[in-house]
Amino acid sequence: VIAVVMDEPSGGARDGGQVSAPVFREIAEQILPELEVVPDAEIRPDVLRAEDIPSEIEPSAVPVNEMISGENETPIPAKNDEIGKKAADTEKPKEPAPPKKENARPTGDKKSVRQKTAALINEKPKNKSSGERTKGKT
Amino acid sequence: MAIVMVPQTGEILAMANYPTFDPNNYTAFAAENYINNAVHDSYSPGSVFKLVTYSAAINEGLINPDGAVDCGGGVLKIPGRQIVDKHCLESISYPEAMAVSSNIAAMKTGLALGRENFYNYVQKFGFGQPAGVELPGETGGILRTPKAWSGDSLPSMSIGYEIGVSALQMTAAFATIANNGFKIQPHIIKEIRSADGKVLSATEPQKVQVVTAETARALRQMLHQAVLTGTGKRARLNGYTSAGKTGTAWKYNPKLKRVDASKYVASFIGMAPAEIRRS
Numbered sequence: 394v395i396a397v398v399m400d401e402p403s404g405g406a407r408d409g410g411q412v413s414a415p416v417f418r419e420i421a422e423q424i425l426p427e428l429e430v431v432p433d434a435e436i437r438p439d440v441l442r443a444e445d446i447p448s449e450i451e452p453s454a455v456p457v458n459e460m461i462s463g464e465n466e467t468p469i470p471a472k473n474d475e476i477g478k479k480a481a482d483t484e485k486p487k488e489p490a491p492p493k494k495e496n497a498r499p500t501g502d503k504k505s506v507r508q509k510t511a512a513l514i515n516e517k518p519k520n521k522s523s524g525e526r527t528k529g530k531t
Numbered sequence: 532m533a534i535v536m537v538p539q540t541g542e543i544l545a546m547a548n549y550p551t552f553d554p555n556n557y558t559a560f561a562a563e564n565y566i567n568n569a570v571h572d573s574y575s576p577g578s579v580f581k582l583v584t585y586s587a588a589i590n591e592g593l594i595n596p597d598g599a600v601d602c603g604g605g606v607l608k609i610p611g612r613q614i615v616d617k618h619c620l621e622s623i624s625y626p627e628a629m630a631v632s633s634n635i636a637a638m639k640t641g642l643a644l645g646r647e648n649f650y651n652y653v654q655k656f657g658f659g660q661p662a663g664v665e666l667p668g669e670t671g672g673i674l675r676t677p678k679a680w681s682g683d684s685l686p687s688m689s690i691g692y693e694i695g696v697s698a699l700q701m702t703a704a705f706a707t708i709a710n711n712g713f714k715i716q717p718h719i720i721k722e723i724r725s726a727d728g729k730v731l732s733a734t735e736p737q738k739v740q741v742v743t744a745e746t747a748r749a750l751r752q753m754l755h756q757a758v759l760t761g762t763g764k765r766a767r768l769n770g771y772t773s774a775g776k777t778g779t780a781w782k783y784n785p786k787l788k789r790v791d792a793s794k795y796v797a798s799f800i801g802m803a804p805a806e807i808r809r810s
Contacts, residue, residue: 436770
């Protein structure tokens with residue numbers, strides 16, 4: 394059982410399904426292989442993986458992100474990992490600048506890292522591959 | 532904050548808080564960051580608490596988890612106010628009610644239970660008293676006895692308001708459902724060994740049956756639906772089935788003396804694998 398509770402998440406979408414569920418997913422997908430839990434569902438290598446979600450969700454609370462991507466036992470093309478890392482690398486320096494898509498949803502609040510995350514999570518396409526997604530970013 | 536717990540053993544594998552602090556350099560951080568909010572903080576859980584409401588009603592045989600609930604046009608009158616629920620207008624199945632997080636369906640379920648019955652299950656799930664982990668400063672949350680409830684307390688509590696819980700209590704309640712109805716006392720110490728490896732003491736966590744295995748299975752099915760088609764879609768995993776519930780609770784604003792829709796506690800509590808086929 395994994396619980397994710399956020400007190401007053403700021404900016405953009407703020408409900409449990411939008412901000413906390415993706416964190417559950419990120420934790421679960423890393424921890425279950427680690428605990429040697431046998432997968433009971435189809436593994437979809439083309440799907441947007443937790444590692445590909447920008448790590449800014451809680452920068453200092455989730456420092457294991459990049460570390461794990463190398464150790465993950467789930468069969469996933471190495472290519473994807475590289476793209477993911479590259480995206481993470483290129484995105485980080487941009488952090489202070491307001492994210493492009495942000496303009497589409499004016500909230501009036503101060504731009505924050507969390508807001509950016511929420512916006513990104515919000516835009517996360519339902520069935521797009523990580524390749525498609527990162528293409529747009531880089 | 533985040534907690535990872537093994538439901539079968541009660542072991543807490545991880546517990547995290549943010550903002551955090553560095554114990555080696557704690558003076559550089561705000562004092563409120565020292566607090567382990569996962570056990571210390573008491574908050575209104577909101578919709579994740581519907582787990583308790585439905586568990587109780589199914590366990591009491593008051594609702595049939597394969598049946599449907601009629602939301603009466605999406606409007607429910609309760610003492611003092613009227614609840615409007617755009618997610619449930621007519622009759623929907625219980626898994627669907629959980630998936631869309633219908634407030635009226637949960638309130639009707641709570642009302643069907645009645646005060647004492649509902650209160651008993653809330654207690655049995657471990658609310659109102661510390662979960663008993665070996666960590667300092669654990670809160671028991673806030674649970675008033677039915678005598679202190681007002682006219683709309685029962686429906687409010689059915690959807691996770693008018694009650695204060697800790698993240699650990701809420702986690703333990705979900706773990707009870709994951710563990711076929713048995714609540715295991717959460718703990719962080721497995722055993723204590725001496726320097727030469729002799730086991731001095733081993734933790735034997737308390738184990739209490741709260742609901743039947745059958746009820747727990749029905750709940751997992753409902754929680755699985757929430758991840759498949761409902762508010763918890765973003766908790767779908769690659770390679771594993773998952774089940775869980777979202778909660779977005781408005782916070783009480785002491786200045787306004789009512790809940791304030793601009794401040795939320797946003798949560799997701801879930802389990803994987805969902806284990807709906809087995810057991």
